[in-house]
Amino acid sequence: MVNAVFPGSFDPPTFGHLNIIERARLIFGEVHVVVAVNREKKYTFSAEERVDLIRGMVRQWDNVKVHAWDTLIVEYARKIHAHVLIRGVRNITDFSYEFDLAMMNRSLNPEIDTVFLSPDPQYFVLRSSAIKELAAFGGDVSSMVPKAVADLLSQKLYHAPISTKNEKV
Ligand code: ADP
Numbered sequence: 001m002v003n004a005v006f007p008g009s010f011d012p013p014t015f016g017h018l019n020i021i022e023r024a025r026l027i028f029g030e031v032h033v034v035v036a037v038n039r040e041k042k043y044t045f046s047a048e049e050r051v052d053l054i055r056g057m058v059r060q061w062d063n064v065k066v067h068a069w070d071t072l073i074v075e076y077a078r079k080i081h082a083h084v085l086i087r088g089v090r091n092i093t094d095f096s097y098e099f100d101l102a103m104m105n106r107s108l109n110p111e112i113d114t115v116f117l118s119p120d121p122q123y124f125v126l127r128s129s130a131i132k133e134l135a136a137f138g139g140d141v142s143s144m145v146p147k148a149v150a151d152l153l154s155q156k157l158y159h160a161p162i163s164t165k166n167e168k169v
Helices: 015-027 047-058 073-079 092-108 128-136 147-157
Strands: 004-008 031-036 064-069 084-088 113-117
Touching: 004 015, 004 073, 015 031, 015 047, 015 084, 015 113, 031 047, 031 073, 047 064, 047 147, 064 073, 073 084, 073 092, 084 092, 092 113, 128 147
Parallel strands: 004 031, 004 084, 031 064, 084 113
Antiparallel strands: none
C-alpha cells in the first residue's frame, strides 16, 4: 500500500483542493492532507480552522487523514513512511513553480517522488487568494467552497460597503 501526503496552505480549502484529494484517495492507500503552518506566512484562517474545515469536507472518506505541521514537509513524509507528495497543477505557471519545489524536496529526501494531479475542468480556475478577494466584496462563492468555508469567509472578510447613494458615478 502506497501512502501519500498532500501538503498545502489551504487558506481556505476549496472544491479544487477537494477534487485533488478525491482523485488521490482512489489511487493511494492513505492520503494525509497536511496543513502548512509557516511562521513567516500570514494566514486568514488559523491552523485549527483549516484542519477542521478540511476534516468536515473529507469525513466520508476513511482513507483521508488531516493534520497540521510546522516544519519541513519531507520530514512529515519520513515520519509516516510516505514516499509520495501530491501537488495540484492547474496550468504551466503552477507547473514551473511546482517542478522547482519537487526538485528541492527530492534533494532533501531522495526517497520522495512528487505526483502532479490536475483537477476536473470546472475547478481549474479556483484559487484561494481570488476567492478571498471575492468574499471580501460580498461575492457569491458558494460554487467554489463548501458552505462552512463560505460562512467563515464572510464572517472574517466581508465588510458591508459604506452607502454610496449620494455619490454620482
Ligand atoms: P501552497 O501555498 O502550498 O501552494 P495552496 O493551498 O495554494 O497551498 O495549494 C495546495 C496545493 O493545491 C498546490 O499544489 C496547488 O497547486 C493545489 N491547488 C490549489 N488550488 C487548486 C485547484 N483549483 N486545482 C488543482 N490544484 C489546486
